[in-house]
Every structure is written in C-alpha cells, then in structure tokens.
Amino acid sequence: MSDGVRSGALRYVLQVLAYGAFAAVIAYFSTSPPYRLRGDNDALVKLSFSHSAQLVQACRERSEAELAKLAPNMRTKMDCPRQRADVLLELDMDDKPLYRIKTPPTGLRQDGAATVYRRLDIPAGRHVFRARLADGPDGIFHFAREVDLNLAPGQVLIVDFLTSEGGFVFIHG
Amino acid sequence: MPNLLRSLRTSDEYLTGALDSAFPAADNPWRHLGSLAFLCLVIAVVTGTVAFALYDTSVAGAYESGRRLQLDPWMLGRLLRGLHRYASDGFMLLSLLHLVREAARGHYGGVRWFSWISGVPLLWLLWIAGLTGFWLLWDARALFSVTATAEWLQVLPIASDVLARNFLTANALNDRFFSLIVFMHIGIPLFLLAGVWIHVQRVSHVRIWPPRALTVGTVAVFSVMALVVPAESLGPADSGHIAATLSLDWFYLFIHPLVDLVSAQGAWLLALAGTLLLCVLPFVPGLQGLRAAQSASLPAIVDLNNCNGCSRCVADCPFGAVVMVPRTDQLHHRQQAAVITDLCAACGICVGSCPSSTPFRRIEDIVSGIELPDAPVADLRRQLQQKLAALTGPMKIMVFSCRQASDWRAFADASTAVLPLECAGMLPPSFVEYATRLGADGVVIAGCRECDCEFRLGDRWVQDRLSGAREPRLRAAAPRDRIAVVWAGSQRQLLTETIDGLRFRLKSGMRLPDSQTINAQDAPLHEPHDD
Numbered sequence: 001m002s003d004g005v006r007s008g009a010l011r012y013v014l015q016v017l018a019y020g021a022f023a024a025v026i027a028y029f030s031t032s033p034p035y036r037l038r039g040d041n042d043a044l045v046k047l048s049f050s051h052s053a054q055l056v057q058a059c060r061e062r063s064e065a066e067l068a069k070l071a072p073n074m075r076t077k078m079d080c081p082r083q084r085a086d087v088l089l090e091l092d093m094d095d096k097p098l099y100r101i102k103t104p105p106t107g108l109r110q111d112g113a114a115t116v117y118r119r120l121d122i123p124a125g126r127h128v129f130r131a132r133l134a135d136g137p138d139g140i141f142h143f144a145r146e147v148d149l150n151l152a153p154g155q156v157l158i159v160d161f162l163t164s165e166g167g168f169v170f171i172h173g
Numbered sequence: 174m175p176n177l178l179r180s181l182r183t184s185d186e187y188l189t190g191a192l193d194s195a196f197p198a199a200d201n202p203w204r205h206l207g208s209l210a211f212l213c214l215v216i217a218v219v220t221g222t223v224a225f226a227l228y229d230t231s232v233a234g235a236y237e238s239g240r241r242l243q244l245d246p247w248m249l250g251r252l253l254r255g256l257h258r259y260a261s262d263g264f265m266l267l268s269l270l271h272l273v274r275e276a277a278r279g280h281y282g283g284v285r286w287f288s289w290i291s292g293v294p295l296l297w298l299l300w301i302a303g304l305t306g307f308w309l310l311w312d313a314r315a316l317f318s319v320t321a322t323a324e325w326l327q328v329l330p331i332a333s334d335v336l337a338r339n340f341l342t343a344n345a346l347n348d349r350f351f352s353l354i355v356f357m358h359i360g361i362p363l364f365l366l367a368g369v370w371i372h373v374q375r376v377s378h379v380r381i382w383p384p385r386a387l388t389v390g391t392v393a394v395f396s397v398m399a400l401v402v403p404a405e406s407l408g409p410a411d412s413g414h415i416a417a418t419l420s421l422d423w424f425y426l427f428i429h430p431l432v433d434l435v436s437a438q439g440a441w442l443l444a445l446a447g448t449l450l451l452c453v454l455p456f457v458p459g460l461q462g463l464r465a466a467q468s469a470s471l472p473a474i475v476d477l478n479n480c481n482g483c484s485r486c487v488a489d490c491p492f493g494a495v496v497m498v499p500r501t502d503q504l505h506h507r508q509q510a511a512v513i514t515d516l517c518a519a520c521g522i523c524v525g526s527c528p529s530s531t532p533f534r535r536i537e538d539i540v541s542g543i544e545l546p547d548a549p550v551a552d553l554r555r556q557l558q559q560k561l562a563a564l565t566g567p568m569k570i571m572v573f574s575c576r577q578a579s580d581w582r583a584f585a586d587a588s589t590a591v592l593p594l595e596c597a598g599m600l601p602p603s604f605v606e607y608a609t610r611l612g613a614d615g616v617v618i619a620g621c622r623e624c625d626c627e628f629r630l631g632d633r634w635v636q637d638r639l640s641g642a643r644e645p646r647l648r649a650a651a652p653r654d655r656i657a658v659v660w661a662g663s664q665r666q667l668l669t670e671t672i673d674g675l676r677f678r679l680k681s682g683m684r685l686p687d688s689q690t691i692n693a694q695d696a697p698l699h700e701p702h703d704d
Contacts, residue, residue, distance in 0.1 A: 011194075011195055011196070014194060014195030015195050015196060015390070017195070018192060018195050018196070018202070019390055019393075019394050022202075022263075022394065023394050023397070023398050025266065026259055026262045026263055026266060026398065026424075027259075027398055027402045029262070029422070029423040029424060030258065030259065030262050030404070030422045030423075030424065031420040031421070031422065032420065032423075034418040034419060034420050034421070035418060035419050035420075035421045035429070035430055036417065036418050037317065037415055037416060037417065037418065037419055038415060038417055039417070040417055042417075044415050046341065048335060048337070048338055048341055050334055050335060050338060106333040107333065112333050113333070113334070115333070115334060115335045116335070117324070117327070117335040117337050117338065153417070154414050154415050154416060154417060155413065155414060156412065156413050156414060156415055158341055158342060158412075160341070171342060171413075172413065173411060173412065173413010173414050
C-alpha cells in the first residue's frame, strides 16, 4: 500500500471519528444526563388559586354635599371603593404548618384576584391536609377543608380554591 | 477577558489544525460552523414541514400523532422525527460553537460589529423555536417544560394571573394552546431565516451552504442517528404524576435546571447579562478584535486619476465596502470606485486587485487607483527596493508576509527580506515578478492558515491571481518555480521550512512539476468560509 493511499485511508478514518464524536455529543446531550425532579419517595403538592377577595369597604351612599363637590358626570349615588382585601391561606399537613401566605390582590388599584402558585415536595404516604382561607377585611377564615389522603411516590396533589365549587378542591391523580 | 479570548484563540488554532489532519482544509467543518448551523436549520424546517402535515393540534391528538410517527413500520416517521430533533440540536450546538470561534478570532469588532450584533437575537429565536417544539409532543417532558417555563415567565410582570395554572390539570388546557404553539414553532423559524439574511448582509461572497462533502456527511450522520438512536416521546403528559427523573434535551431545556439552581430571577439576570455582554463586546475599548499591532486602520481611498472604473476592487472586497458610482470627474470612464468607510476593514485586498498597483510603472511616486493611506503602494515599492538592496547573503529570498499571521520580523536575516502586508491578498502579483527582477532568487508569500484568512478572502484571491484564474494575473512569463506560497498562520516552523525548502530547491536547481509550483502546501482553490 503506497503512502498516499495509506494517508488517504487514515484521513477517512479520522473523518469518521470526527463525525462520530459530533454524533455522540448530540445523541448524549439530547437525552442525558437525566434530571432529578423529586426524591424517590416524594410526592408533590401544587397549591394554586386565583381568587378575588371581598372588598375592603362596603358600598355606601354619598351625601348631597359630597355629590355637589363632584363633577356633574361623576355624580353617581353609590361610592364603591374597588380595593379588595388580602387573602390569607394556611395549609397544614399532619397538624403541622406546610405553607402560610398572605397575598395581596393584583392590579394597580388592588382590585384584581389574589393569586398563589407553589410547588411543595412532601414525603409520600398517608397525610391529613387541612386548608383554611380568609378573604375578608376581618381576616377570619371563612373557608376550610380537611382531607385524609394516601399519596404514592410521584403522585401530585393539587390544592385549588374555586368559589364555584364552594371552596377548597383537592385533586389527586 | 483578553486572556480568555487569547486562550480561546489558541484552542481554536489547535482544533483547526487537528481537524485539518482529518479533512481537506476547505472542507474542515470547524471553518464552516455557521453554514453547517444553517444547514441544520434547513433540515429542521423541511422535516418540520412534513411533520406538521401529520401533526394533530389537539389536546387529545397531539401525543398520539407523535407516537404514530414513531411507530411507522417503514421507519420513515422515525427518520423524520430523528432528523428534525437532531438537526435542531445540531443547530444549537453549531451556532454556539460558531459564536465562540468568531469571538476567539476577534471577529466581533471593527467592520464585523453588525454581523456580531445581528447574530445575538438569532440565539434567542433559535432557542425559543426549539423549546416550543418540545411542547408540541405533549409528553411528560413537554408538561414539565411548559410548566417550568410558565413558572419562569411568571416572575416577569407580564401577567396578572398565574400562567402555570393553565397546565395544572388536564381539563385546564384546550386545543387552542397547541394552535398557538404551532404558530410560534413555525413563525419563529421564519424570523430566523430573515435574521440569517440580515446577519450576512455585510459580507460579500458569502457562502451560506457548507461544502457538498460536509452537507452529505452531516445529513448522513443525522440519518444514522435517527435510525439507531430514535428521538422518542416519553409517556403521555399526566398532571397527576411526576417522574423522579426526566430525560432532558440539554441543548434547549437547560433553562429548567438552571432556574432550579439559581432561581427564576437569577436565570433572567444571567440571560439578560449574557445578552448584554454579547451586545457591548464590539464596543469595549481594548477588546475590539485581535488584529496585529501596527495594522493599518484608515479606510481605503480612491484616487480618481488612477481609477479607470474596472470594478475589480468591488469584486474582491470581502466586506462589500467598495461600490461603483457614476463618475464625478470629467474623465471618459463611466464609473468610479467609492469606498464606504464604515465597512472598510483596511485589509488592502482592493489594492492587490487594482490594475494600477503595479511597481513596473515608470513614475517615481506611483499612486494606485485605490490605496490604503497607511500603506501606499509607493511605500511598498520603496521598501521592497530598499530591503532587497540591503540583502548581503547568498540566495536572496523575498518574503511577503501577512501581518495577521506569523511574527514576520523573526524571519529577516542577511539573505531574507520580509515585507509585511495587511493581508496576503493586498499583494498585486506584479510585485512578485518585480522582486525577482530586482534580484530576489525566490519569493515566499505567507498568510494566515489556509481558509482562515483574517479578511476572509485574501488567501483565495492570492491563489486565484497566481494561478491566472483571477485578475490581476501573475504574468505567464513570471518564474513560477521560484515562488512559494504558504498558509502558515502562526506556525513559525512551517514558514521556516518553506523558506528553507525554497532556498534548498533553488540551490540544487531542482525543478518541481508544474502542479507543485507556487503552492508550498497541497492546497486546492476553495470557497470562502463562513465568517
């Protein structure tokens, strides 16, 4: 075999190696290394709601003097402040606090819904969850619900608050 | 930062050299990272178009349509999905390597700032396009990624409601989500294509496609990967269950582990800081490229008395900095060259192309039709005469060396004169013949590594001019067997060997066959690389 042929063959081998290295990098990083999302024996609680709390102040009727001070096109009889109360939420697991939050309403005038979204890793197994929510200016928990659930590893428990459903909803797959 | 760039440049030269031993220089993939990335984009667009025809844009059908492709008995679906996926991954990888290589070579400042800056948004576009592609499959990975992305976006003040609530339960999602994502996944690559067009606007003779051998090789590699390591969906999206570990495509989904590591705000900060750094890099004092010291900096100027409007400078300029405009003097030529100074890299390639840049002209102070004010042709001729006259040793060699390549001063001795040029392409071929007439026994033209010309096209034009394929040509009567061309770059040893080899050849009276004259290396003519 001449030197030319040998060097040509060597070049092809090196090219195959170069293409192989390129393919190996892409093939490996397109799936690996695997990313750990949770502990082997963990379940997940997703606590989320979007809830419009009560108004901080109730509507009231304006007096004649107050109406006179307003521009003619603004003279509506009822004065309804738009600001809503903060929402207080407490989630306990097995009689221990799992999550506490006081969340203000959204919006420049604080008249939007209060929103929460949290992911909470918990050990899998049987747990008693108790959720309470206060959405008025008095801070009293008007909504509460307690459930006893057995969560398998990897199971997701969604804790939502839907007024249309009458309060807390616990969804588990 | 300068040290980092220098280390990168050393690594780049090492890698280029290593791959040169596997591939012909003109087909070295390391020199075609940009065009290879574009090839990947095209493969992804073509395969994506076919896949879209088979895709079901509904919550219930999205996952199944992907699975159907995967299970196609003729493996065509597997090939299609694999090509689409691996080409997309290749697009990201090659684009990043392209960016790093151009940074290492200092190709972000000067006249290249526009190409550099216009490339930055392309990185964002290609990442978003790729990310949304994973969501369309609507498997466990898609649900994780879309939820994690919603959580990441949530820290921006863009939505009053919680974005991630849209993916909280299976019922929370409707078919319009997939229509929206399809719209993004198709629309963004269209912006990418337009962005690539803008990206290459300020370079001429741009080669958007890689060489044929590389195209075939790359498609073959992706095809083999698609069949051997199929790109598969994971299990269907299930909002009631989360896997302990997930197989991620790190080219696009790296953002989710990053957010977990540094927080959502931290990831935004890193992303914005990185983008800002890339955008300001061309304008940081002291970091505006790594051109050799004492390089010319003033843009070329046209001398109308010597410009006959032949337009060779326009054809040869690597950055489109010279244009033809209607004649403004009363001479009978229809057009004249004009330099767009903002685009001029002061490489002098236009000087090398000008027919009036010949040293054989009889007048004392010759002026070319187009000149570098820092290195006028008259000066070059004067230096050539003085340097050759000063040689005292036997077997005199004249070296025309590109400033951007070797340290040219190291090669001058009693028998060797070195004339530095901004670029080897600045050398009019007539200067080679002129040197031999003035007593040089041999002439060496040295430049950057082959296909790695700092000014993109200098080596190509030198080869073409010397071989007679391009104007201005080296005259047929010129002593070709006394000329050696070497694309040594910073390889001093190679340049020394070339000079010594030419001297030995001239001493021994050895004549090379025609095919081996002029080129010191076995260097075929090549197409420009992609920077």
